[in-house]
């Protein structure tokens with residue numbers, strides 16, 4: 178039985194001009210080749226510690242399909258995939274859900290998990306923000322301008338105030354911005 182308060186964090190990797198995917202779906206742009214001497218090293222230990230803190234992932238079906246195609250990055254951590262299609266997976270930790278998103282969050286995710294990561298894509302980000310379901314936004318900005326592609330924030334349609342919680346700069350030029358979403 179969990180006792181801590183649940184938190185939903187929207188996390189994605191973005192270009193500086195706000196795109197999370199190129200039109201052709203290629204992802205090589207996500208691996209920065211820049212050098213920033215004052216940044217910290219993104220070591221395997223750093224990543225492992227960070228990933229260990231995540232209790233479950235939730236994502237849209239397009240993001241799921243892309244992850245399956247590129248190489249599964251979520252290990253055995255519970256993964257909830259939103260879809261209206263009849264999708265199937267051999268992985269025991271993957272569950273497909275549909276229905277009212279607010280109810281899924283409050284009835285299925287929050288009673289069981291503390292640190293919930295919503296990892297895309299932009300369609301699901303829009304729904305989480307419009308419904309006021311997210312608590313934090315964590316963006317890893319790659320030092321590149323893609324010029325075109327899929328927007329992180331695709332015309333959300335409402336103004337949302339944020340509080341900057343933390344920033345981290347890495348040796349490869351990536352910058353992580355952590356924001357808390359101010360609730361009205």
Ligand SMILES: NC(=O)c1ccc[n+]([C@@H]2O[C@H](COP(=O)([O-])OP(=O)(O)OC[C@H]3O[C@@H](n4cnc5c(N)ncnc54)[C@H](OP(=O)(O)O)[C@@H]3O)[C@@H](O)[C@H]2O)c1
Pocket residue numbers: 188189190191196197198202236237238239240241243259260261262274275276277278296297298299300301302304327
């Ligand atoms: N840069 C990054 O960090 C990052 C992270 C994640 C994704 N991406 C990229 O973003 C792209 C995918 O983003 P996207 O916006 O196109 O799609 P998406 O948000 O990943 O998935 C959209 C799909 O999710 C399902 N869905 C959404 N809301 C739902 C609801 N309330 N109930 C039931 N199903 C719901 C629908 O699936 P059905 O059509 O199956 O019903 C919908 O078509 C990919 O190219 C991916 O690689 C990048």
